[in-house]
Amino acid sequence: MESTLIPELNFLDAVPAPAATAPLSVDLPNLPPTVVASSLRRALLNGVISLAEKKLVFQYLRTPARILRAAKQVQLLRTTYYGEYQVQKVAYVAGRYYQEFQKPGWPSAAFNSYIATTLNRLVPFRPTQNAVQMVFLAITKKCPLACEHCFEWNALNQREKLSLADLRTMVANFQTRGVTQIFFSGGEPMVRINDMLEVLRTASSGTDFWVFTSGFNFTSANAQHLRQAGLTGVSISLDHHEPARHNAFRGVADAYELAIQAVVNAKEAGLVVALTLCATQSFTTAANLMAYATMAKQLGVTFIHVLEPRAIGHYAQQEVDLTPAQTALLDEFYLKLNYSGDYHGWPIVHYYGYHQRRMGCSGAADRFLYVDTDGDMHACPFCQKKSGSALSASFDDALQVVRQSGCHQFPASTM
Known part of the structure; x- marks a missing residue:
């Protein structure tokens, strides 16, 4: 069912990836993966990270009016950036979870600061932007x-x-x-x-x-x-x-x-x-x-x-x-x-x-x-x-x- 989330890709569908069990090169090491393959675990982790983001929204914005305004702005930003898609993948490295290259891993102070800066850009709550x-x-x-x-x-x-x-x-x-x-x-x-x-x-x-x-x-x-x-x-x-x-x-x-x-x-x-x-x-x-x-x-x-x-x-x-x-x-x-x-x-x-x-x-x-x-x-x-x-x-x-x-x-x- 998950593969239906993406439209037909004519060029790449014609080039199947080599079997996962077959190394690309005998000289290339097989190293443990960091990206979560399990659909259930991935969904749970993305849900937990989403809850952490929502908690920070309440912490930074506090008032219902600003929270609702932020929710609309964040949704608009996501739609502009991703279109019809939503972030699905998540990786685990050294105690933190990563969804995107340009976004710090959670949990961390950098993650919290990233969310605060993004929110302040959309719904200012600090003296400076x-x-x-x-x-x-x-x-x-x-x-x-x-x-x-x-x-x-x-x-x-x-x-x-x-x-x-x-x-x-x-x-x-x-x-x-x-x-x-x-x-x-x-x-x-x-x-x-x-x-x-x-x-x-x-x-x-x-x-x-x-x-x-x-x-x-x-x-x-x-x-x-x-x-x-x-x-x-x-x-x-x-x-x-x-x-x-x-x-x-x-x-x-x-x-x-x-x-x-x-x-x-x-x-x-x-x-x-x-x-x-x-x-x-x-x-x-x-x-x-x-x-x-x-x-x-x-x-x-x-x-x-x-x-x-x-x-x-x-x-x-x-x-x-x-x-x-x-x-x-x-x-x-x-x-x-x-x-x-x-x-x-x-x-x-x-x-x-x-x-x-x-x-x-x-x-x-x-x-x-x-x-x-x-x-x-x-x-x-x-x-x-x-x-x-x-x-x-x-x-x-x-x-x-x-x-x-x-x-x-x-x-x-x-x-």
């Missing part, structure tokens, strides 16, 4: 790889500008304003493992911290140290299910091996694991998408994070945009993996492009923003225009400039 929930913070220019799609290509391996004190200041600035997720990126952020550990150890509670990495230097010991210091999750770049093709894309002969080992190390440390895929023109076929999903399931990761290529950085002035047929194929992949009853035990797919084309951009300090390796703020990693420093004394004025600049291609949502 701190809408930014996610920040992508590039902490280094250094990287040992030469990735085909790198958006920071022009800054790579130049002299570092951000000190440890700068990183602490920026994190504190964002935490003070209610940011619930901070993602360390670069360059390759694992080259600054010691500084990351210091930032994590001194950060306030109420924020989930993630790291975007190629797998470089993500050793078992480093994974354990990061988890102990307060890291929530890791998003590991893996751009093909075929080792040789991923290695060529990343410009390093052992990139695939490093990424797979990083998954193993992260899962052993109790970190939430996502695989980040840049779905290029040459990659985006039904067969590749399903083979990639099978690989991700075998690795037991929680999320598949799909990005579209953009003509910036190393891709500047190149024709890299996907065709309409390919974006439609990614839409179908997102819907099938998340809502078809045959895939409830598979990783949760986060494909921002699906929502961006339907409700506008949430970047440009609307809900998220990007801070580059100089500490300057931008709408997002792929829509770069320096709009003020995250280290500036006039931090809030700089945030407002980012909001006003917006996204040239996808205007900000009104919700």
Whole structure:
């Protein structure tokens, strides 16, 4: 019955996933799953999380009038974002339950803060409206790889500008304003493992911290140290299910091996694991998408994070945009993996492009923003225009400039 929740998907239905009992590769480890496969357990967990959200609504809004208004606004937001669908999947990692990549796990202070910020945006109950929930913070220019799609290509391996004190200041600035997720990126952020550990150890509670990495230097010991210091999750770049093709894309002969080992190390440390895929023109076929999903399931990761290529950085002035047929194929992949009853035990797919084309951009300090390796703020990693420093004394004025600049291609949502 559950499979009827999704309309017919012509492209992907023609490419069945390999049998769950048959490993994609003899060299690929079979790791325990985190996504709940049981329909009954999944329904119970989603019900409990929904009750927790409702309890927070009563706690924050208090009056019946505001609660009713919030209920209508939340329903409108969900309909705008998901259409006819409802979140179904839930994953369990280290004592917390995760439904979406952009939403902190429950129970946690970050989850509570996320709900409060969302509510305050819809029905204000605080003196200020701190809408930014996610920040992508590039902490280094250094990287040992030469990735085909790198958006920071022009800054790579130049002299570092951000000190440890700068990183602490920026994190504190964002935490003070209610940011619930901070993602360390670069360059390759694992080259600054010691500084990351210091930032994590001194950060306030109420924020989930993630790291975007190629797998470089993500050793078992480093994974354990990061988890102990307060890291929530890791998003590991893996751009093909075929080792040789991923290695060529990343410009390093052992990139695939490093990424797979990083998954193993992260899962052993109790970190939430996502695989980040840049779905290029040459990659985006039904067969590749399903083979990639099978690989991700075998690795037991929680999320598949799909990005579209953009003509910036190393891709500047190149024709890299996907065709309409390919974006439609990614839409179908997102819907099938998340809502078809045959895939409830598979990783949760986060494909921002699906929502961006339907409700506008949430970047440009609307809900998220990007801070580059100089500490300057931008709408997002792929829509770069320096709009003020995250280290500036006039931090809030700089945030407002980012909001006003917006996204040239996808205007900000009104919700």
